Amino acid sequence: MSLPYSNSTSGRSAMDDIRKTIQAFGCSKFAPMEDFAEGKVIIQFEYRGRMVQVEANAKGYAAAWLKENPYSSRMRMSKAEHERRALEKGQIAVWSILRDWIKGQLTAIETGILSFDAAFLGQILLPTGETIYERTTSQGLLPAPENDAKP
Known part of the structure; x- marks a missing residue:
């Protein structure tokens, strides 16, 4: 089985798809950003006063590739050159991954499977600028996951 999105070619057009999707859903703000040093794609949007920030790491995808x-x-x-190619693939793939994930979450909301807060809870931005996920992690509010390794 090949790595999902390894043959993606849409890249930036996926960003336009994200914008169209969240705008059709009723979001009032949209801001895409790339952090080249960290290899991250960051998308922020606002829905009914809730600011959301979603991130994907192209370097993580490149490592998997x-x-x-x-x-x-x-x-x-x-x-x-091979490693540079992997990073280029990651930079294209993360846009498509985010497009599909956001579209899936919004579809789940529209069909009543999830509420907006449930779908994006970890990505909702607090007034401090950190996400709820970052806050719960930094304060140790969730126990560490159990090790799934088999003996």
Whole structure:
């Protein structure tokens, strides 16, 4: 099985799709941003006074792609070029991943499966500028996940 989104080509057009989707849903603000140093794509939007921030990391995707497509000396490129290619794939894939995830969450809301707060709880921005997820993590409000490794 290949890594999902490894053949994505839409990249920035996915950003336009996100904007159209959340605008049709009734969101009043939309701000996409890329943090090149961190390799992150960040999307902020507002719905009925709730600010939401969703992030995806292209470097994380690139690492997963490299795991599935390890470098070989038989390739017609250097290891650095192969790693650069992985990051480029990640930069394209994360836009498509965010588009599909946001569309899925909004569809769940529209069909009554989830409330807005339930769908985006971890991504809702607090007045401090941190998300609810970041606050719960920093304050240790949730127990650490159990180790799923088999003995």
